[in-house]
Amino acid sequence: MLSSFYFIGDKHLLTLIDPHLRSACLKSILSSTLCILTALLFVTPSHAASWEKEFPQAQLIGSGEFRWFGLSIYSAKLWSAQKPFDINAAFALELTYHRKISRQQLVKTSMDEIKRLSNGRYPSDKLQHWETELSDAFTDVSNGDKLIGVFLPGRGCYFYNQKSLLAEIPDQELAQAFFGIWLDKRSKDSELRTQLLGRP
CATH class of the missing domain: 3.50.70.10 (Chalcone isomerase)
Known part of the structure; x- marks a missing residue:
């Protein structure tokens, strides 16, 4: 089945996305998020x-x-x-x-x-x-x-x-x-x- 549910806040969004494409997108988002968090850890604020x-x-x-x-x-x-x-x-x-x-x-x-x-x-x-x-x-x-x-x-x-x-x-x-x-x-x-x- 191609259909799947995503939950954003209290809303249900019905999307028709190929599971393989969806998995690749999630990996990309997680990878980007990890890079941002890692960068923030090594930035020392002036205070x-x-x-x-x-x-x-x-x-x-x-x-x-x-x-x-x-x-x-x-x-x-x-x-x-x-x-x-x-x-x-x-x-x-x-x-x-x-x-x-x-x-x-x-x-x-x-x-x-x-x-x-x-x-x-x-x-x-x-x-x-x-x-x-x-x-x-x-x-x-x-x-x-x-x-x-x-x-x-x-x-x-x-x-x-x-x-x-x-x-x-x-x-x-x-x-x-x-x-x-x-x-x-x-x-x-x-x-x-x-x-x-x-x-x-």
Whole structure:
């Protein structure tokens, strides 16, 4: 019998197709589908990129721990292609959190420090824009979560977690202000700064 039924959604379509031709068509469709799926598996989207792959020449410069009233808040590592460290060259700051902290708190703490260190240098509209940028980039963190900021001269900063790229912010001025929280000479934790820079 030449007739056969195909089901598409809730509809029955009666087709008169030779069984051999039908079999060949199905094999062709399955083969094409398999090729597409295989190709998709080997295409890595930008948001699945890790910071190490984007910055393979990075070397560990120094590391330390940030504590607040004796409580360990996060561990920090500074990576750079330049040794000794050059703040004008590409670098990455890797933070591994030991406490649960909300995105809102991360943003607020960052902006408070940026404002303190800038000493009124930046207008309020710019600070508000930066706060929005950081809010879009950050996520809530828990014990063991990582947040990595990568500074690229002339390009701004990239933010990653341990799994993927979170955000690209092409703002050199914001990048310098943000990383100044840890690297500026007036950083609140001068001991951590010294450890990150690999100084005795």
